[in-house]
Amino acid sequence: MTTTAPDVPVRRILRLFRPYGWSLVLVAGLVGLSSLFFLVNPFLIREILDVALPEGRTGLLTVLAGCMLLASVANSSVVVWQTYLSTKVGEQVMHDLRAAVYGRLQRMPLAFFSRTRSGEVQSRITNDIGDMQATVTTTATTLVSDVTVVVATVIGMLVLDWRLTIVSLVMVPFFVWVGRRVGNQRRRITRERQRQAAAISVIVQESLSVSGVLLARTMGRSRSLTDSFTAESRVLSDLEIRSHMAGRWTQATTWIVLASMPAATYWVAGLNGRGGQAAISIGTLVAFTTLQQTLLRPAVSLVEVAVEVQTSLVLFGRIFEYLDLPVDLGEPTGPAPFAKPRGELRLRQVSFTYPGADRPTLSDIDVAVPAGHNLAIVGETGSGKTTLSYLVPRLYDPTSGQVTIDGTDVRDLPAETLAAAVGMVFQETYLFHTSVAENLRFARPDATDDELVAAAKIAHIHDHLLSLPDGYNTVVGERGFRFSGGERQRLAIARAVLRDPPILVLDEATSSLDNQTEEAVTRAIDAASAGRTTITIAHRLSTIRDADEIIVLDAGTIVERGTHAELLELGGHYALLVSREVEVPADAR
Template sequence: MLKKFLKYYKPYKFLFFTDMFCALMVSIIDLSFPLILSYLSKYFFTKSRDVIIHGIFYIGIALVILYIIKYFCQYFIASWGHIMGARMENKMRSDLFEHLQKLSFSYYDENNTGQMMSKIISDLFDISELAHHGPENVFISAIKIIGSFIILLFINVKMTFILLVITMIMVVFSIFKNKKMGAIFLDNRRKMANINSAVQDSLVGIRTVKSFANERLEEKKFDKSNREYLDSRVNSYKIMGEFIAGNAFFEGILYVSIIVSGAIFIVNGSLRVTDLAIYALYINIFINPIDILINFAEQFQKGYAGFRRFMEVVETCPEIVDRKDAKELKHITGDIEYKDVSFSYDGKQDVLKDINIKIEAGENIALVGPSGAGKTTICSLLPRFYDVTKGSITIDGEDIRNIKVHSLRNLIGIVQQDVYMFSGTVKDNIKYGKPDASDEEIIRAAKEANIHDYIMTLDDGYDTYIGERGTRLSGGQKQRLSISRVFLKNPPILILDEATSALDNESERFIQNSLEKLSKNRTTIVIAHRLSTIRNADEIIVIDNDGIRERGNHSELLNKNGLYAEYYNMQFEGIETI
């Protein structure tokens, strides 16, 4: 874990070593002051009045120069040391976000967005504080403790060994308490992530919350997470209290031992009173870094817990990755074939079993059947949102696992029932289909999706802000914007996943016209519950929990009087409609 943490210092070696050099200078200056005072007391202040008055001016200038050096060193530590930590945090956040983009749908099926947000924001802030203060605090403290200990040995060996024994007991106590704090601070992070999760769920679904008048229920759910976090914090503060109070007790014992042993050594004549005064000054220098390390323990445990959670995500391997010999496909005809395809989400129970479907280039294929039969899963396997458990899927005869994922997904356009609009303008959302598109291309795509005229009625036209998740648009308007994205992308293969099932009849007519334009000359797979939208499909495949039950065109399936006819009659009550 330490090696993984240290690699983030690599791009900032100059800043890091300069920070450590400044820390060394600050420590040396702090250690030198009691030595200078001891020297002056023994050898300078005993001289004549004229020598003292003449020399103290130069000594004062030298001390001021020392403290000017300390000023610039501390400025560098406080400013550029923090900047280094912030840059490391920035790199970690980029790495984490980039890795989250690579992770497969299965990861998002199992993890909550609020918890991921916690790792990106609060965890990484604690890590950056550790990255800056960790090496610096440990380095300065180590120099001061070792340096003061050596000087104390020169003053009085016996007293210093008494000091060492008490310090070792203090170290053992600190290590024991630190282990307990590590587990508790990791629990703090998890509980904080649960709060973020509860807030995210409630705020994203605020319209549903209010429509069911369930504000009180959401408050109770939040209070539960909030209370668990409070309990975890209470436990952490209790152990921190034991840690800090225990170390303060041992510090007090250090002072007591110095006073008692110092008095005995003065009586014995092995220690001068002036040496005891200097010894007391160095005891402060010896204890001060111990105090810093005690306070640093909390920061270390928070940062370490955050880094562990960070590494849990970064070390999660994406399930969908390019093979070493994967190739780019840019121009295809659009022939698709599912060969003996089986799939399961958990590796145990098959959602699909031995599915065989062949789609010629330019054909329009419809998938029909009850919810949960695997229609969406069949479509999700084509762009490799998930990988087949058994069998293969080919495009123009090439196994999709031999095609680079980015290249494969660029060949496929998807229009879903649940349309996601990004926070931004109308233009931003259309442009998502082709980020480098010109304004002319965007307008052309909007016209083909029958949404241009509506956009022009908005106050700012294509520059109109549509709100978070497109809250200022109706369902039909969002759907047409999503269709314009696909027009702009212009893929040879199209998947329509119940694209009109949640719309009113008028919106459906508009969108159906747009979809017919979009499907022209493209290999199209349609998932539909409204059977009126697929009557002209080249082939309709009826799927239930047992797999493919029927296939044929609309007329053939009605004449079979099987499952498709049953669905059709249920929707239209036996009345033929056009």
């Protein structure tokens, strides 16, 4: 997705902190306490300069000096606890946000992932949320702390001398203007920076995968990909520099203005003291300028916080854009209608059209598959075979019509119940970069070692796994590249068998295999299909000769149906497909 994320209302961001309200109250209390301890010293200094030292009261001097030390120790201790609590709350909010985005994406329909680059999705979860982390964990606390210090300091300054306070605050509108101006600059640059970071994530994810490296090297494109990545990285670096430098000269002016405030204070104090007698005591003047210096850091920090908040609004907008995506495949609210389905499958007048497509991919599909039977689906490329198979586990919902299991519409089944009822083996086998055992247990995390072995034996892969040095603990490599295509397919079959679904969907599981490997995988499929309702999407027709029924799709409609013998005798589409396969030499497949 490349659209510009909308700005997010601050109140929506604040709602993220609602579950941690009491922790935030405690943080605010600690911040206030820290600010009070921090402001004690200037008043102690005034007493030392105006009373203890001039009057030679060493006892009072000792007490005041001790109080200064105790205030510093107390302030440091409070700051440590405040930092711990605020960081904990911030990290919990980040955790909630990451989990919410990931959970939302897990519920998105397959069409979302087919049109969205995986690197873009990864960038939202890692780059965007990662960049927000500092804002959420520290900025909120910094904001509360700085505001508290500023308010308390201004009150202290008013207590000391209201005239000098007014002189010190005349530049407040300037600070507000600086914060808004720099924040708007950073906001625009941040949008560009995050889009560029996402683009780089896409390049890394696609070109540095095993498949990407193999393609680049065999096509001689490694150098050009490196050059392309370097160029994109340079753009990102330039944006990072622009982001960090945005408004720096303006902010430097802010520091200069704040640093000049003590000079203005001394000048005003001198004017008020004309006539031979000072209107403001030395102790008061020193205490006041000390408070001014105390005000310097939080005042500048508030300007920077305002900039960071505006920058973070862009990041929150990108995250909330994902959280606001509509979930097309909603979950039913009622309980599961059955604990263990028999596996009777029915498609009633099913039609399906991809969003934005000019014509339907499937039209008026009506098929009944009794429990335990084997249905094969054949047809030319693009006839709708795979799309039809995706409707059974509800990877898509039909545009019209109904898909039922044991008479229950799949849309009325909870996701976990449907996943337990339907197992799939895809043409492209996906394995995680972990051990064989962990890949199999992805289907059933609680499976025992004996159950793994039983599933592997059904898939005719057990003996091969035992021949490996690490056996079932062998790491398969990224996407299973340490195994051959046939071995990966048999591992996928074992994984599906381990889940023990009553319905098994096989999407062209042998289409890319050589004849010898095809025979091994076919034996595994036959063993896995025993006693199950099986839907086989066939590319090689030799694998479905024994199917209970074969349907032939053409342009999304059923044009023929029957057994292998019946369809051959009919002499239509199926017979033509069989004749083409026979004409292709075995070594050319």
